[in-house]
Amino acid sequence: xxxxxxxxxxxxxxxxxxxxxxxxxxxxxxxxxxxxxxxxxxxxxxxxxxxxxxxxxxxxxxxxxxxxxxxxxxxxxxxxxxxxxxxxxxxxxxxxxxxxxxxxxxxxxxxxxxxxxxxxxxxxxxxxxxxxxxxxxxxxxxxxxxxxxxxxxxxxxxxxxxxxxxxxxxxxxxxxxxxxxxxxxxxxxxxxxxxxxxxxxxxxxxxxxxxxxxxxxxxxxxxxxxxxxxxxxxxxxxxxxxxxxxxxxxxxxxxxxxxxxxxxxxxxxxxxxxxxxxxxxxxxxxxxxxxxxxxxxxxxxxxxxxxxxxxxxxxxxxxxxxxxxxxxxxxxxxxxxxxxxxxxxxxxxxxxxxxxxxxxxxxxxxxxxxxxxxxxxxxxxxxxx
Amino acid sequence: xxxxxxxxxxxxxxxxxxxxxxxxxxxxxxxxxxxxxxxxxxxxxxxxxxxxxxxxxxxxxxxxxxxxxxxxxxxxxxxxxxxxxxxxxxxxxxxxxxxxxxxxxxxxxxxxxxxxxxxxxxxxxxxxxxxxxxxxxxxxxxxxxxxxxxxxxxxxxxxxxxxxxxxxxxxxxxxxxxxxxxxxxxxxxxxxxxxxxxxxxxxxxxxxxxxxxxxxxxxxxxxxxxxxxxxxxxxxxxxxxxxxxxxxxxxxxxxxxxxxxxxxxxxxxxxxxxxxxxxxxxxxxxxxxxxxxxxxxxxxxxxxxxxxxxxxxxxxxxxxxxxxxxxxxxxxxxxxxxxxxxxxxxxxxxxxxxxxxxxxxxxxxxxxxxxxxxxxxxxxxxxxx
Numbered sequence: 001x002x003x004x005x006x007x008x009x010x011x012x013x014x015x016x017x018x019x020x021x022x023x024x025x026x027x028x029x030x031x032x033x034x035x036x037x038x039x040x041x042x043x044x045x046x047x048x049x050x051x052x053x054x055x056x057x058x059x060x061x062x063x064x065x066x067x068x069x070x071x072x073x074x075x076x077x078x079x080x081x082x083x084x085x086x087x088x089x090x091x092x093x094x095x096x097x098x099x100x101x102x103x104x105x106x107x108x109x110x111x112x113x114x115x116x117x118x119x120x121x122x123x124x125x126x127x128x129x130x131x132x133x134x135x136x137x138x139x140x141x142x143x144x145x146x147x148x149x150x151x152x153x154x155x156x157x158x159x160x161x162x163x164x165x166x167x168x169x170x171x172x173x174x175x176x177x178x179x180x181x182x183x184x185x186x187x188x189x190x191x192x193x194x195x196x197x198x199x200x201x202x203x204x205x206x207x208x209x210x211x212x213x214x215x216x217x218x219x220x221x222x223x224x225x226x227x228x229x230x231x232x233x234x235x236x237x238x239x240x241x242x243x244x245x246x247x248x249x250x251x252x253x254x255x256x257x258x259x260x261x262x263x264x265x266x267x268x269x270x271x272x273x274x275x276x277x278x279x280x281x282x283x284x285x286x287x288x289x290x291x292x293x294x295x296x297x298x299x300x301x302x303x304x305x306x307x308x309x310x311x312x313x314x315x316x317x318x319x320x321x322x323x324x325x326x327x328x329x330x331x332x333x334x335x336x337x338x339x340x341x342x343x344x345x346x347x348x349x350x351x352x353x354x355x356x357x358x359x360x361x362x363x364x365x366x367x368x369x370x371x372x373x374x375x376x377x378x379x380x381x382x383x384x385x
Numbered sequence: 386x387x388x389x390x391x392x393x394x395x396x397x398x399x400x401x402x403x404x405x406x407x408x409x410x411x412x413x414x415x416x417x418x419x420x421x422x423x424x425x426x427x428x429x430x431x432x433x434x435x436x437x438x439x440x441x442x443x444x445x446x447x448x449x450x451x452x453x454x455x456x457x458x459x460x461x462x463x464x465x466x467x468x469x470x471x472x473x474x475x476x477x478x479x480x481x482x483x484x485x486x487x488x489x490x491x492x493x494x495x496x497x498x499x500x501x502x503x504x505x506x507x508x509x510x511x512x513x514x515x516x517x518x519x520x521x522x523x524x525x526x527x528x529x530x531x532x533x534x535x536x537x538x539x540x541x542x543x544x545x546x547x548x549x550x551x552x553x554x555x556x557x558x559x560x561x562x563x564x565x566x567x568x569x570x571x572x573x574x575x576x577x578x579x580x581x582x583x584x585x586x587x588x589x590x591x592x593x594x595x596x597x598x599x600x601x602x603x604x605x606x607x608x609x610x611x612x613x614x615x616x617x618x619x620x621x622x623x624x625x626x627x628x629x630x631x632x633x634x635x636x637x638x639x640x641x642x643x644x645x646x647x648x649x650x651x652x653x654x655x656x657x658x659x660x661x662x663x664x665x666x667x668x669x670x671x672x673x674x675x676x677x678x679x680x681x682x683x684x685x686x687x688x689x690x691x692x693x694x695x696x697x698x699x700x701x702x703x704x705x706x707x708x709x710x711x712x713x714x715x716x717x718x719x720x721x722x723x724x725x726x727x728x729x730x731x732x733x734x735x736x737x738x739x740x741x742x743x744x745x746x747x748x749x750x751x752x753x754x755x756x757x758x759x760x761x762x763x764x765x766x767x768x769x770x
Contacts, residue, residue, distance in 0.1 A: 012424070036399060052386075070635050
């Protein structure tokens with residue numbers, strides 16, 4: 001056969017909904033020599049990764065680890081291990097990812113009750129309280145902390161306390177928020193959560209950090225049926241991450257190296273400093289985007305994901321194509337009802353710098369007109385910051 | 386928190402059941418700059434990866450791609466997409482991985498008929514024919530081409546023709562054989578197969594190449610139920626790999642780079658040359674191991690996985706520990722009934738060289754006594770080769 005040509009990926013600024021730019025340190029770690037998945041050295045890296053993830057998730061949960069697949073597999077891991085056929089679950093749907101949680105739960109045999117909100121809006125504790133009152137047998141509540149399809153930032157403090165007061169577990173999607181905004185697993189009474197590596201942790205895609213608290217473990221221990229997925233069955237995976245080190249599957253060794261290094265960088269920067277960095281650049285980007293006449297989709301925006309409406313008469317694909325081709329900048333299109341109607345601009349991890357903000361505003365302003373004003377608005381915000 | 390120390394993996398010769406040594410070219414590809422999973426450049430890499438995998442699987446199957454998780458997820462992908470609850474399946478069990486196939490199929494709601502053989506033995510076409518006669522409603526036959534727990538090498542030519550003559554699909558596990566011994570998807574009438582990256586392809590673990598033929602696609606198209614796994618649902622994944630490029634999950638971009646490069650190296654070497662290399666070093670290793678008094682577990686050994694009985698009185702863990710600590714050589718222990726009773730010595734991909742054979746025989750001979758004779762036997766075999 002004709003051998004396909006040598007790899008030569010173009011340089012990009014990754015400012016979509018993930019993946020984000022990966023720092024050279026993390027790429028170097030990714031390419032460190034592979035060792036066996038039961039090598040004593042790798043077991044040390046696993047232990048270090050768990051400690052780092054516990055720190056970033058703000059939890060003491062012993063069962064904290066990366067699932068050996070991407071973020072959606074983290075969602076599925078949580079659901080297939082915490083839900084048994086016939087269990088009633090309540091899921092908040094205000095975007096694509098809440099909808100997916102319903103799909104995954106239905107495939108696991110759950111009876112799914114949806115509580116819906118307009119895309120871009122978040123849920124109030126009262127809405128969830130009323131839904132739980134309507135469905136008192138609900139055993140698990142699923143909610144998205146950072147809805148990547150709309151940029152909506154769901155507050156969880158009161159919802160965590162509410163769900164804890166019922167006989168239900170709280171499952172949280174923090175794929176896009178972890179490492180870029182506060183995620184307080186223990187303080188917010190979150191029983192299980194999943195995330196991704198390719199957003200604010202700035203590691204390549206491929207793993208899904210998850211964490212399970214004592215109530216989630218008790219639920220798993222009381223299961224009457226096996227998890228329907230062998231690959232994601234925590235009853236076995238726990239033995240590999242635990243003292244037994246029982247072989248389950250061949251772990252993605254190099255991806256774990258990369259996550260370990262990415263987490264070290266998060267901890268070196270400090271969580272508070274990192275969150276402040278995300279807020280600061282978000283404020284400047286927002287000022288610039290609003291100066292371009294763009295309005296935000298969500299009422300309460302995530303700092304790391306800026307979903308804005310595409311102005312009437314502007315060609316979505318032409319603009320994104322020009323950004324990519326002429327500036328090497330990737331931004332995201334809309335999903336579902338927002339396809340062709342919204343852009344999703346990420347400021348995640350290593351992609352959250354003043355250089356990214358300026359480059360994006362210059363390029364997008366060049367397409368839409370008004371680059372100078374947008375940059376001035378951003379600069380003024382930095383000056384005040 | 387105290388930040389865990391910098392990554393510094395030890396140099397190993399990986400001669401267990403996988404992962405195998407990863408060539409510097411592949412590690413370099415792994416660390417190439419991340420681009421988005423819908424970037425036109427990444428779509429090109431996906432297309433190239435498919436062409437390369439088609440070549441290595443020896444198939445024209447359009448649905449040929451890596452699943453975004455390790456080899457066991459490839460097994461699960463095949464089963465959850467090809468089996469519906471209540472379907473009868475027949476699975477050959479002569480080691481750990483046949484047993485796992487049963488477990489995965491049961492979780493998918495299949496009625497599982499096992500045909501069993503002693504560990505280390507392979508199945509004759511007559512045994513499978515008799516089993517199919519006993520269970521005429523079987524819709525899928527699962528069999529392991531390269532049983533990594535025993536080193537047994539299952540011939541498939543006649544079995545493929547047999548299964549094709551019934552109304553059943555043939556599913557083949559070629560995790561350990563692909564790229565190291567002939568795997569003829571089309572010529573052998575294999576309807577679906579899964580493999581891993583970390584064996585004879587010498588790519589880090591993390592992806593599972595799969596391929597599906599027209600009869601498998603027809604089975605999927607005729608499903609009455611959704612696949613129970615969202616993450617592994619080919620009805621959606623096909624749209625991402627097909628012309629629609631519909632977003633399903635964030636693909637593991639850098640792992641795809643590494644697989645692409647590893648496959649390029651396979652094609653550059655040439656499949657026939659690569660298979661001959663595996664046979665040549667296997668013959669030499671075998672001569673050396675037998676000179677050490679070790680006997681092979683399987684009646685028909687794979688070239689890339691050499692399972693030998695541990696002599697009475699020899700301490701499995703002490704020997705493997707000394708090889709790792711003092712020589713940096715990893716070999717595998719036994720699984721299931723072979724735990725403590727067999728070693729599994731891999732000669733896979735980049736770990737299949739004369740240097741590996743000599744280093745292993747020198748080190749193991751040093752532990753057991755007889756290194757000189759073992760090396761002489763290997764050298765004599767090379768001389769004849």
